[in-house]
Amino acid sequence: MWKYKYIICLFALWLWCIRGYANAQDTTQVYAFPIESVTLKESWIQYREALNIDYLQSLDADRLLHNFRINAGLPSSASPLEGWEAPSIGLRGHFVGHYLSACSFVVKKYHDGILGKRLEYMVDELSKCQMALGKGYLSAFPEREFDILETKAEGVWAPYYTYHKIMQGLLDVYINTGNVKAYDVLLNMADYVRLRMEKLSAQSISKMLYTTQANPANEPGGMNDVLYKLYRISKDEKHLKLAQIFDRKWFLMPLANNVDILSGLHSNTHIVLVNGFSECYEITKNPIYYNAVTHFWDMLAYKHAYVNGSSSGPRPNVTTPTSLTSEHWGRPGQLSNTLTGEIAETCVSHNTQRLTSKLFEWTCKPRYADWYMNAFYNSIMALQNAKTGEYVYHLPLGSPRRKKFLNSYSDFRCCNGSSIEAFSLLNKNIYFHDDKNVWVNLYIPTVLDWKERHIKISQEGDFIRDQKAELTVASDSAQFLSLNLFIPSWGKGAKVYVNNHLQGVAAENSFFNLNREWRNCDCIRVQFDFKFRVESMPDDKNTVAIFYGPLLLSFQSAEEISLYGEKDDILSNLEVSDRESLLFVLNNGGKKYYLKPLLSIEDEPYSVYVRINKLYDAE
Incomplete structure (x- = not known):
């Protein structure tokens, strides 16, 4: 046996x-x-x-x-x-x-x-x-x-x-x-x-x-x-x-x-x-x-x-x-x-x-x-x-x-x-490649010099403030290249343009493929629409963090933060107060909260994960 x-x-x-x-x-x-x-x-x-x-x-x-x-x-x-x-x-x-x-x-x-x-x-x-x-x-x-x-x-x-x-x-x-x-x-x-x-x-x-x-x-x-x-x-x-x-x-x-x-x-x-x-x-x-x-x-x-x-x-x-x-x-x-x-x-x-x-x-x-x-x-x-x-x-x-x-x-x-x-x-x-293709995973002002292919790809702009990525292809001669542009999970509805002509609306959490013959100074623009969203803890849906597009936000306060209402109510009362400085305001429960990206926090007190209480007694 x-x-x-x-x-x-x-x-x-x-x-x-x-x-x-x-x-x-x-x-x-x-x-x-x-x-x-x-x-x-x-x-x-x-x-x-x-x-x-x-x-x-x-x-x-x-x-x-x-x-x-x-x-x-x-x-x-x-x-x-x-x-x-x-x-x-x-x-x-x-x-x-x-x-x-x-x-x-x-x-x-x-x-x-x-x-x-x-x-x-x-x-x-x-x-x-x-x-x-x-x-x-x-x-x-x-x-x-x-x-x-x-x-x-x-x-x-x-x-x-x-x-x-x-x-x-x-x-x-x-x-x-x-x-x-x-x-x-x-x-x-x-x-x-x-x-x-x-x-x-x-x-x-x-x-x-x-x-x-x-x-x-x-x-x-x-x-x-x-x-x-x-x-x-x-x-x-x-x-x-x-x-x-x-x-x-x-x-x-x-x-x-x-x-x-x-x-x-x-x-x-x-x-x-x-x-x-x-x-x-x-x-x-x-x-x-x-x-x-x-x-x-x-x-x-x-x-x-x-x-x-x-x-x-x-x-x-x-x-x-x-x-x-x-x-x-x-x-x-x-x-x-x-x-x-x-x-x-x-x-x-x-x-x-x-x-x-x-x-x-x-x-x-x-x-x-x-x-x-x-x-x-x-x-x-x-x-x-x-x-x-x-x-x-x-x-x-x-x-x-x-x-x-x-x-x-x-x-x-x-x-x-x-x-x-x-x-x-x-x-x-930021950039990946195989023999014939390029993947663009991050939108950061850079110059990629692919010497073997005699191609340069240049990125401009401020992605987190302008909500867009702008790329320019430079080449001595026209070349076929499959360019794959990353669309993150929050990027639903992003629009992709080549030389100001709309190529399509991208699906979230995917790569938008541009497979074509590229000529010198061809320009690409990926236009995003940053939205607020709430992400919960896996074991507690009422312990949450707030994002704006790719940015995790933090509350600027020395006090413990406790919010009121449903998630949709909270999001509807969030707004951008200063796009250049990336400052945000939330009105909730009779209080006004100020937020900014976690990456901008230096010496001040802050909160990322906060509690949501469903009910609010105005009296």
Whole structure:
């Protein structure tokens, strides 16, 4: 009997694999244009990028290198950094990895001489530190941190997390600037990890990489992600095998089988592993990884995310002070009671955008473009203070709340690091392509230079104020091109014009296709009609947020907001008071409320999610 059961199990497994393989092959591969092909034109978004570049240029390389030199026994006269880069902090060195990545993106795009020379200097000095330490090791903390991790799986603060940041920074420097020394240092770092892993038993590795607890001190970062990316370049099987060590089956397999195990997990620990899974799928085409990635995104988007695409908050089983308020995923679909002042960690939002763009490249599905646009305006752009360039660790969405901006020169937390990368990549994922077609997913003033096709596409205007997108095609000769214009889920009734001739009315959450022979200076206009709408919490229809077109609005008040009436009544009493300044007014329950986009909030108190009470007693 057991033989028949065994055969049945094998047959079921075969069917599951075939179904997974079929799903994995049901894709339309497109690619985001490289960052050097897309230039931001003058706009409020380009201004936000400039704030970030100014900050990158302002930092002192020797202060960034200080802990590395001290750890390697080399002299340093620089003052150590503070916050999470202080000499006593376990994560010291992590921000340097983010900094290398962010600077390399700016150098790739703009050939920035200041940052280009700084990268050369820092890589040279990091190489000296690696040689002084020996064995390929490079970090700002001593090797004994790994010894403790391997024996106890606790008692240290995430050494692999920090190690990954440095490796990723060096990889980005090599890819974006061609610095061969950065690649050599990276190879040595990978060999160091490989030699450590070869000495460990499978049981020891499993214990070391089991991260189900609150705020796991053994958080490995994106080690699988960076090693898969390294393998793409090196083609060395040892890097592929090393990356797969960090793909833990306890996390991978439930996701592949569409089992939501996110409740209680530390958000950024695990979303970066899923980014690594996506890299593995692209290399191996293993359907298990495809299914894990796509199922994870669905779980996150529809069961664990807030209205602006961000996620993370209090943990259902509170065991640490942090897990009481932040950084974890809760129970599926239960978000209304999680609105603490420390939800929506910036690192998680950034990594969600990375994953979402990857899924769009695999499928061209509008829902991923829709999600990306929403999070771009209402999560990513809302992280930065438009006056100071400072960033938040968390993005509170309750009533009332305040943004707590990190000090750029004394905090150096993980979200400082993720933010400088995100704002170095504001021109990424606007345009996608295959061999013959272009997809326009965001309406941002830019110039796309598709050199291989000798075509340029230029965008003008202010989408969020003018409610339209204007594009111009430039080409030396007439060319056939299929241009796909994204119409978001709120964009019903958008009208598309070519050279002022109406081409059609677009359906929401779709791509409007213009397949024609384009001539130089052909002009396209997509005219939107921004409307107000109310979005509810999945578990409480009376806890709501208000949108205007693509923009998530926030109430400007230090008081808790409680509205009265039905949703339609609320919407009928909303109006635009100043289109240029994006200010709005709501009359409700005998009060006048003032609103503006969440991305415009700086130091003032605000509310995003508010309560609706059905009845109002005028007396």
